[in-house]
Amino acid sequence: MMGNWRRVLWLGILAAVMAVAIAGYVVNRSNQQQASTAPVLGSAFSLIDSDGAAITEAAFFGRPTVLFFGFTQCPEICPVSLFEISTLMDELGPEKRDLQAFFISVDPERDSPAVMGEYIAPFGENIRGITGPLSAIETLAQSWGVYIKKVPIDDGDYTVDHTASVFLVDRHGQFRGTIAYRENHQIALDKLRLLASL
Amino acid sequence: MTLKLTQGCLRSMKQLSSHMIAPLCGLVFAVFLGLFISALADGMNGLRIKDGWSRETTAGARVGGGYLTVMNHGQVPDRLLAVRAEHAGMSEVHTMAMQDDVMVMRPVEEPLLIEPGAILELRPGGLHLMFMQLNQQHVAGEMLDIVLVFERAGELDATLEVLSMRDSMDRMRNSGDHMGHGDQASHDKNGGANDDHNDESHSHK
Structure with missing residues (x-):
């Protein structure tokens, strides 16, 4: 009984970590896409x-x-x-x-x-x-x-x-x-x- | 000649009834008078300069622009050779055009031709008078005296009314300048090139 609960808990934590990782990847990726499509103008002077x-x-x-x-x-x-x-x-x-x-x-x-x-x-x-x-x-x-x-x-x-x-x-x-x-x-x-x- | 004609008329009047011949004589006089006036006008230049204006300049400005219209009511073509202004060290006729968002300005290469019946327009976005090395600021409300030098008509005085920036913007919007109509290229071509003015003038013939 206790073992099952522990398994569920671990699975939950694993799922949460994966969700955060995926979300992070997606956000990061879309940021990169934004940065690469916007024209980069201007320079240091x-x-x-x-x-x-x-x-x-x-x-x-x-x-x-x-x-x-x-x-x-x-x-x-x-x-x-x-x-x-x-x-x-x-x-x-x-x-x-x-x-x-x-x-x-x-x-x-x-x-x-x-x-x-x-x-x-x-x-x-x-x-x-x-x-x-x-x-x-x-x-x-x-x-x-x-x-x-x-x-x-x-x-x-x-x-x-x-x-x-x-x-x-x-x-x-x-x-x-x-x-x-x-x-x-x-x-x-x-x-x-x-x-x-x- | 007029005298002979009058005598002729008087003699004819003795033979014909006066109420028939008087209008005829009047007509002949009118025709001669018309010929005389047109011969006189031919001798004078037929150029008319109007709507001269300029934009006020800021204290730091070393250059200013000027705009005006020249109409040729005469029988002969003429050319605008030069412009002179006491308030500037150097004055020229320039052309300006926008080419792919790049402002390109040059002195005109050849004197601008104005055929009989043609109108030469110097206005924002195209041909303009360019006053350089200003020794006097263009102050709104003042009049600038300038001289335009033509090949045939010689030196003609003209005045430019100096407009405030705001009034000059209104003038630009209302006078249908070369810019802001979405078809800048064709307008600039008309305003900028001497050859196009020749074409324009021929079409008036």
Whole structure:
């Protein structure tokens, strides 16, 4: 009689251990699958922000983040995109939470921290500039799949062809999507609201 | 000639009843007057510049854009050779296009052709005036005086109204710019290439 009970008890423990092991395996497996299907964007960096302070990839963790690559000597796309980002953030109101935005220069040779700071100031305190050595900027841009090409124009001047998408990154540093240039305002607003709530 | 014609009319009036000949003479005068005016207009340039505007710039900005429309009401084609602005160290006509999410901007390679009856539009998302080395901020509410240099019409003054960022966004939405219609490629092509403007102009003939 006692032997039977002991056998049942042992079987129960064995079953429980197996269930935990299987559950652990399944959870682990699905996590791995998630990690392998989500695009891995971004890389470690050491640059300077528009206040002249050192900034690293750590700035993109812990807060939902909007990233935009551009430069100050750009007449349309850059001011319009910055204005849109700043307007959208204002419109979110309290739903903005701790959403932050960064304007990363694709023309760091001309965009010093001071130039960037002055340029972005009217777009509000939620947007910070990032600049630094050209090679470091190029590496960072490449890690985000951002195309940058310096193109000479007249009189020794130049312009910079660059990817104009706005990147949305959640507070865990995970890439969540993009906002295209001149995307429908309501859709862009919904995307930002979702990002801020994640 | 007009005098001879008048005398002719007066002589005819002696032979015919005046109530029949007077309207005829009026018609002849009207035709001559029309020819005279059109000859005068032919001598002048038929270019009309309108709807000039620019976006306000932030204090740190070294460049600014400008947009306007040129209509050719004349009988001859013309070309936009250059743009001059005192508030900028260098001014050019540029074209801009989005290619796979990449912003590509270039000075136009050849002067933009405007055929008779054609309209040249410089607007967001495509052709624009590019002011570089700004020595003055574009301040909302102010007017910018610029000069457009044409091959035939010569130098024509134009003004650009500086719009606030918010107003410029409204203008972009309302003017049916090249972006945000889901068919950017075809629009950009029309706005960006000189050849397409030639085609456009021919179709007006």
